[in-house]
Amino acid sequence: MNIGEFDKKHFSLVKGGLTATAHALKYLVIPYVLFAVGLMVLAGQDGPQRVGDLLGDLQTLVLIFGIVLTVLGFFKGAYPKGSYSRFLFGITASVLVIVYVFSLLLDGRTEDIIAQEVFELDLYLLFIRFFFPALLAVLMQFGEFADHRRQFLEREGKIEVKEREDPKDHQFYHDFRLRYGSLYNGLKLARSTLIGFVVIPLAVIILLKAGFSSLNVQEVDSMMSNLDDISAYMVMLGVPMSVLAFFKGFYPKGSFSRFIPAVVMVLIALYWIWILGLGGQFVFDSIEDISINLDFSKLLILLMVGTALWIVYYVLELLLYRPEWKEAGFPSDLLEERKVRKEARRKAKEERKAAKEKVKEEKRAAKEKAKEPEKEASNPPEDKKE
Amino acid sequence: MKLPLVATRLSIVAFKLIVAVIVILSILSLLTGGIGLDMDEGDDGAMTLEDGVIRAQMPITVRNDGYFDINGLTVSFTFKNQDGDVLAVSEGIPMDIPAGEETVADIELALDLYDLDRQVRSDLIFNGTEMLFDAEISAKYTLDMVQLSVRAGSDMEWGPFISDLQVQEWSAQPLEEGDDRFVQVPFTLRAEDAFNGLQAVAVTEYLDGDGYTSNVTQSVQLTQDVYETAKIPLSQEAYGRLMNGTANATVRTTLYVLDCLTYDEGQLGMGGGGGDPIYNIQLQMGGSYLQNLSGSYLIMIPFSFQTDPAYQGQYANAFIEYWDSHGYYTNINQMVYMEPSGWAWAEFWIPQYAFDTVNNGDELIQVKLTMTYQSWTGINEQYYYEPWTVSP
Numbered sequence: 007m008n009i010g011e012f013d014k015k016h017f018s019l020v021k022g023g024l025t026a027t028a029h030a031l032k033y034l035v036i037p038y039v040l041f042a043v044g045l046m047v048l049a050g051q052d053g054p055q056r057v058g059d060l061l062g063d064l065q066t067l068v069l070i071f072g073i074v075l076t077v078l079g080f081f082k083g084a085y086p087k088g089s090y091s092r093f094l095f096g097i098t099a100s101v102l103v104i105v106y107v108f109s110l111l112l113d114g115r116t117e118d119i120i121a122q123e124v125f126e127l128d129l130y131l132l133f134i135r136f137f138f139p140a141l142l143a144v145l146m147q148f149g150e151f152a153d154h155r156r157q158f159l160e161r162e163g164k165i166e167v168k169e170r171e172d173p174k175d176h177q178f179y180h181d182f183r184l185r186y187g188s189l190y191n192g193l194k195l196a197r198s199t200l201i202g203f204v205v206i207p208l209a210v211i212i213l214l215k216a217g218f219s220s221l222n223v224q225e226v227d228s229m230m231s232n233l234d235d236i237s238a239y240m241v242m243l244g245v246p247m248s249v250l251a252f253f254k255g256f257y258p259k260g261s262f263s264r265f266i267p268a269v270v271m272v273l274i275a276l277y278w279i280w281i282l283g284l285g286g287q288f289v290f291d292s293i294e295d296i297s298i299n300l301d302f303s304k305l306l307i308l309l310m311v312g313t314a315l316w317i318v319y320y321v322l323e324l325l326l327y328r329p330e331w332k333e334a335g336f337p338s339d340l341l342e343e344r345k346v347r348k349e350a351r352r353k354a355k356e357e358r359k360a361a362k363e364k365v366k367e368e369k370r371a372a373k374e375k376a377k378e379p380e381k382e383a384s385n386p387p388e389d390k391k392e
Numbered sequence: 393m394k395l396p397l398v399a400t401r402l403s404i405v406a407f408k409l410i411v412a413v414i415v416i417l418s419i420l421s422l423l424t425g426g427i428g429l430d431m432d433e434g435d436d437g438a439m440t441l442e443d444g445v446i447r448a449q450m451p452i453t454v455r456n457d458g459y460f461d462i463n464g465l466t467v468s469f470t471f472k473n474q475d476g477d478v479l480a481v482s483e484g485i486p487m488d489i490p491a492g493e494e495t496v497a498d499i500e501l502a503l504d505l506y507d508l509d510r511q512v513r514s515d516l517i518f519n520g521t522e523m524l525f526d527a528e529i530s531a532k533y534t535l536d537m538v539q540l541s542v543r544a545g546s547d548m549e550w551g552p553f554i555s556d557l558q559v560q561e562w563s564a565q566p567l568e569e570g571d572d573r574f575v576q577v578p579f580t581l582r583a584e585d586a587f588n589g590l591q592a593v594a595v596t597e598y599l600d601g602d603g604y605t606s607n608v609t610q611s612v613q614l615t616q617d618v619y620e621t622a623k624i625p626l627s628q629e630a631y632g633r634l635m636n637g638t639a640n641a642t643v644r645t646t647l648y649v650l651d652c653l654t655y656d657e658g659q660l661g662m663g664g665g666g667g668d669p670i671y672n673i674q675l676q677m678g679g680s681y682l683q684n685l686s687g688s689y690l691i692m693i694p695f696s697f698q699t700d701p702a703y704q705g706q707y708a709n710a711f712i713e714y715w716d717s718h719g720y721y722t723n724i725n726q727m728v729y730m731e732p733s734g735w736a737w738a739e740f741w742i743p744q745y746a747f748d749t750v751n752n753g754d755e756l757i758q759v760k761l762t763m764t765y766q767s768w769t770g771i772n773e774q775y776y777y778e779p780w781t782v783s784p
Contacts, residue, residue: 295545304537305411312407319400326394 011089018084025083026076029099033106034072041065060119064110071106075099087150088158096147104140108133125220131212135205142197149189153338170335181263187256188338195255196248199271203278204244211237229290239281247274258339260327268320276310283309418534421458428455439586444650446586448501454487455494458533462489465531467499472524473512479523480507505650514652520551520777554614554654555777557581559596559645561658562672562698562733566635567623573631578621579645579656580678583614590614593648596622598660601640604630612647617678634660661698669703669765670730672696673772677759682750682780689747691740691780695761695772699730706730708765712738715758720746730765752781 045061048054078099085092110116117129159165211233218226218233250267257263280286286303330347337343393401421427430453439448456462467484482502489495505513515521525548530541560578567574577596592614597607608624622645626634633639644657661671676694683690693712708730713723720742728736738761749755760773 297543299541299543301539301541302537305414305534308537309408309411312404312411315400315404315407319397319404322394322396322400326396 011085012091016085016089016091018086022080022082022084026080029079030072030076033075033103034068037068038065038072041068054123056119057123060112060116063112064116067106067109067112071102071109075102075106078102086154086158086161088154088156090151093147093151096150097144100140100144100147103143104137107136107140125216127216128212132209135208135212139197139201139205142193142200146190146193146197149191149193153188153190157343173332173335176332176336178262181257181261186258186261186263186336186338188258189256191339192252192254192256196252199251200244200248203247203275204240207240207244207282208237211240232284236282236284240278243274243278243281247271247278250274258327258331258337259323260329260331262324265320265324268323269317272314272316272320275316276313279310279313280306414534414537417459418538421460426455426457427462429453430455439584441586441590444505446503446505450499450501451496452499453494453496454489456489456491458491460534461491463532463536465489465497466529468528468530469501469503470526470528471503472526474522474524476524479512480504510652513650514654516551517553517649517652518551518555518557518654520549520555522547522549524548551584552777553584553587554592554647554649555582556678557645557647557654557656558674558678559643559656559658560674561643561660562674562696564643564660566631573626573628574623575626575631575634575643575660576621576623577643577645577658577660578619580620581612581614581618581647582616582678583618585616587614587649588616590649594620594622594645595648596624596643596645598624598626598630599642599644600630600633601638602630602633604633606630614649637661668770669700669768670697670708670734670763670770671700672698673761673763673770675759675761675772675774677774677776677778680776680778680780682747682778682782684747684751684782687744689742689744691742691750693738693740693759695736695738697728697734697763697770699732699734701732703765704730704732706765708763710736710738711762711764712740713758713760713762714740716746716749717756718746718749720749722746728763747782750778750780754779 041061041064045058045065048058048061078095082092082095082099085095111129111133117127120127120129156165156168160167215230215233218230250271253267254264254271283302283306286301286306288300288302289297290299291297331337334343334347337347439446441447454462454465464486465488466486469482471479471481473479480503482500482504484500487495487497489497505516508516512521516523524545526543526545528541528543530539532539558580560580564575564577567576575598577598579594579596583590590613592612593609594612595607595609597605599605604627606624606626608622610620610622612618612620622643624643630639630641634641639660641660642657643660644655646653646655658672674696676696680691680693683692691714693714695710695712706729707727709725710728711723711725713721715721722740722742724738724740726736726738728734750757754777756775757778758773758775760771763770
């Protein structure tokens with residue numbers, strides 16, 4: 007490891023402070039306040055002591071892990087992307103987040119108390135659902151490092167600046183070259199897709215099942231079995247969507263390599279909506295001699311039409327961003343590069359504007375120059391008249 | 393971001409917002425009780441019969457304080473037999489309930505008896521039957537994008553609409569009009585309100601032991617209590633046999649209603665010499681009634697019999713037993729005077745809970761009459777859906 011990258015010349019207090027604030031809010035302030043509110047509510051309602059003890063212990067954990075994560079966040083944010091220093095603090099923080107969440111289970115005590123007070127809820131099952139996106143968050147640190155390492159070294163002058171690619175030799179299938187991709191963006195989108203399409207729906211299903219089971223009513227059995235089927239579909243559709251989301255995020259806007267997975271994702275999402283919406287038919291016939299049939303397929307189709315508009319969006323995105331991407335020499339879609347391109351575009355615009363102004367100015371000056379002899383001719387000097 | 397992309401994103405967001413608003417507005421009115429049904433009290437949906445269709449109408453008030461119209465509100469019924477085979481379908485007329493309005497709608501249950509096969513129809517009219525039926529309420533809401541249908545299955549006891557057809561052969565009377573000879577045989581029956589006014593056909597046949605037959609056909613207007621007399625023409629010979637007690641004659645009254653029939657028959661015993669001291673023992677359940685005598689409760693059940701001339705003027709023992717479907721049992725023992733056409737009343741004093749069971753109850757009761765004269769015993773037993781009602 008290059009110790010020099012921990013040097014304070016790379017250190018930015020402002021950036022570190024911003025990341026530390028974000029970490030503090032996420033891992034310390036919000037959870038701490040939530041538990042404190044819980045304790046206050048409990049005290050107001052004269053709730054059971056064991057819940058109060060649990061909330062107190064959780065608060066202590068939040069305090070310990072929250073402070074450590076805030077400090078780690080500060081150092082991570084303070085060092086530039088692509089540096090070993092940022093990578094080390096970043097990966098430590100993301101691993102610690104997993105340990106943090108796991109420790110909140112308090113070796114099964116949290117689950118036991120929820121079971122005693124509300125209903126039986128498998129928190130370990132929920133933790134497993136959380137674990138996969140958290141693992142992707144760890145990998146995102148590797149991705150960020152890999153993506154920005156070259157720019158970091160270029161800035162440091164340790165390697166030569168990469169030459170721009172000649173757009174003439176570029177064919178559309180070249181869009182799939184790995185060098186155009188951003189691991190960080192890909193992993194980030196894969197993670198958010200996994201959370202949105204798998205983790206949250208499954209967590210809701212786990213909660214619903216736990217709630218239904220606690221009712222101990224036979225009538226909800228068929229509903230529970232429906233939820234099992236939906237869970238299976240959520241995994242079967244959500245995991246391929248996350249894989250596609252990786253490629254969508256990995257490749258830059260304006261590339262076919264982003265467009266194709268994006269469109270396939272929309273198509274899968276349409277099917278996902280259809281499945282989650284039970285095909286627009288809700289049948290409840292568990293109560294003896296009564297069956298309720300709700301047909302909301304038209305409403306569901308309306309929602310799907312709204313979602314299908316994303317295809318139009320990605321077509322437009324390809325058409326609008328492709329010339330720009332080509333012009334920029336097919337760079338990967340990194341935030342810094344986007345900023346540089348934006349800045350370059352702004353400068354070019356300003357230059358064009360300035361050039362235009364200059365031309366206008368010259369034209370005006372030439373016109374005035376041409377008018378002066380005419381004026382002189384029509385208005386002879388007075389002394390001459392006399 | 394580029395303008396066309398922003399516009400597309402905004403369109404997507406707008407689309408989803410519209411769907412979300414529609415869903416919220418739909419659910420909101422349901423959750424806040426903006427949509428409801430009120431049954432009009434006091435209208436118990438009396439049944440009528442028209443062109444072979446039994447109809448029961450029930451007005452309901454549909455309140456729609458929601459944001460969308462309710463369209464095509466339909467109530468339909470499917471009748472099935474015990475095996476689940478569809479017997480008849482009653483389709484309601486679709487109604488629209490505009491948003492913000494209250495609409496009184498008639499729910500109509502219509503059972504076309506001609507949709508049923510003859511055996512089922514006959515059972516329904518004369519014996520009563522239990523039919524399964526599915527009631528389905530369906531309506532479209534949220535700009536017709538959501539259709540809700542609720543199906544509820546149940547069973548329902550129907551009929552009998554015509555009951556207690558009884559040939560009163562013990563009251564049969566011979567009749568001579570000039571050279572013409574007749575036998576007049578009364579018969580009785582009861583029809584439910586729905587069948588009131590309906591014209592039925594009654595054919596009464598006479599058949600004696602020598603194979604002589606005769607019949608008379610008459611039109612009968614159905615009412616709650618029908619008492620008709622069939623006047624059957626007889627030949628001189630048949631009349632003579634009847635009068636001297638050698639006819640061994642049977643009378644059968646067949647009632648035809650809506651292409652279905654039922655009958656009752658009896659043995660004519662004019663002229664005496666039959667052997668039994670008492671014959672034609674009949675519980676006259678049609679004449680029974682319930683009484684509330686300021687907190688004391690009484691069931692009156694008449695019974696009739698005929699006495700062989702050789703035994704007339706003496707006394708027989710009548711032992712009458714009574715059961716209701718809830719296990720209540722009582723009996724009474726009384727002496728009856730043996731007249732040619734005897735008629736007596738059995739009086740049962742019953743406790744309040746037994747009274748409550750049968751009052752307005754349409755309960756199935758069992759009555760058994762055992763008449764004894766010396767070593768001779770005659771029994772008549774009946775199961776009867778009592779229609780008794782006592783005003784408080």
